[in-house]
Amino acid sequence: MDYRTRIVSSLAEIGQPGWDGLVAAQDEANPFLSYAFLHALHESGSACADTGWEPHYLSIWQGERLAAAMPLYRKFHSYGEYVFDWAWAEAYQRHGVDYYPKLLSAIPFTPVRGGRLLAIDEKARAALLAALLALQQEPGVSSTHILYPPPPQAKALAGAGFLLRSGVQFHWHNEGYASFAEFVDTLDRKKRKNILAERRKVSEQGVRFVQLRGAEIEEAHWRFFNRCYRHTYSDHYSTPYLNLDFFLRIGRSMPQNLLLTIALRDGHAIASSLTVHDRDTLYGRYWGALEHVPCLHFETAYYQPLEFCIAEKISWFEGGAQGEHKMARGFMPQKTWSAHWLAHPGFYDAVEHFLQREEGGIDGYLSELNERNPFRDPPR
Known part of the structure; x- marks a missing residue:
């Protein structure tokens, strides 16, 4: 040729x-x-x-x-x-x-x-x-x-x-679960007990969640997410790779692939996670918090997206690099x-x-x- x-x-x-x-x-x-x-x-x-x-x-x-x-x-x-x-x-x-x-x-x-x-x-x-x-x-x-x-x-x-x-990475597979409770019930007793306890700790702190999809994510949401993202990098004495302009650009150009989960307490946003998805797979990407709440990371970056996968019948949730702790939450190597x-x-x-x-x-x-x-x- x-x-x-x-x-x-x-x-x-x-x-x-x-x-x-x-x-x-x-x-x-x-x-x-x-x-x-x-x-x-x-x-x-x-x-x-x-x-x-x-x-x-x-x-x-x-x-x-x-x-x-x-x-x-x-x-x-x-x-x-x-x-x-x-x-x-x-x-x-x-x-x-x-x-x-x-x-x-x-x-x-x-x-x-x-x-x-x-x-x-x-x-x-x-x-x-x-x-x-x-x-x-x-x-x-x-x-x-x-x-x-x-x-x-x-x-x-x-x-x-x-x-x-x-x-090695850790991925979660949707076995056709009808609900998060059905998924958790497939885990062994200790893992199931720990997940329910983690979710309860977050709920008892008065934290609730809002999931925003695509065009529902406005510039103010992106600015808040960017604050969370940068704050978490700062807490780990590191420099973030991405900037607000990047997040605004993908918000405009590929909204159909984006899910932004925001955690609120007493009406104030305190944390958020950004996941990317297509029809078959959801990809865990970025998360950040402005306040410390025990187990908030697991709820915002794992359990809320897992509920989304189950509701939308998404087959796979790829959790990103490393992280043996993901196995306790149903992710397999x-x-x-x-x-x-x-x-x-x-x-x-x-x-x-x-x-x-x-x-x-x-x-x-x-x-x-x-x-x-x-x-x-x-x-x-």
Whole structure:
């Protein structure tokens, strides 16, 4: 096929119809791959060259038609990735070799599985992968890292010389529950008792909740949520990745995918959580509180969204990165993948050996977690 390769520094160069049309053709699409979400990250200054996320999207064209593309960045640090390679960067530094910039395919600040090699068909996908292999051979590229690809794409990347790394997340599955009470009743006695006690503690403090969907979320709500989000980062002596402009942008451009849960006490808003969803999956994303109430985090960021999933018949709730505590709330471990290529032969071999040892530990960890199944009977 007569394909043309092009590096794109702004999604505006492709346009929303072209990008979203390509995403819609994927089996592993989600709201985070949408033009609205990615463009908001870039245009708000949350993920841009100034913050160490330089858009470097690789695209394949068939005439004027976008045939394939991948979200790709030149990264100048390893913040906001959730697949940690700090030790690799430090090893490079100790040996006087530059690790940054590196190439990274991921959704910034978002540890969610989804398509990375986006294509209209397998021929175009093969052309995209070939273009990536050529791009990463250029001078000044230390390595390429592709985070949270779906298993078929991870397998294709391994066949192209990438090293695979596994990880663990915790996801909740809706078994067709008619109510939250029905779900809780499937857990073992101790887990069920603890959840009911946590919910009771919040209720006894006079806290009630409002769930706002899409266009119901007004600018004042976004400003309040941003305060909560920033306050929680400050409490952990950290700097937030996102800003108010980003939240306002997604509020305007993708309201159909947003659920904002606000906690109120004595008529005053004190906490909130933002989740993103499509018809099949709800994704836990951001939360924050201005006041401390025992167990408020669990109610706002887990139990209220779980009730939403049950009411809307949403099949999955992905809780984000890490967090064994989620198992006590019905979330079960799921293996995730990332793919890595390093230009330096010596470091490639060293990382390959490290990942082989790490994989055994991950498999053992998964077995241990599954033995601690929180359900009275194993889920179907």
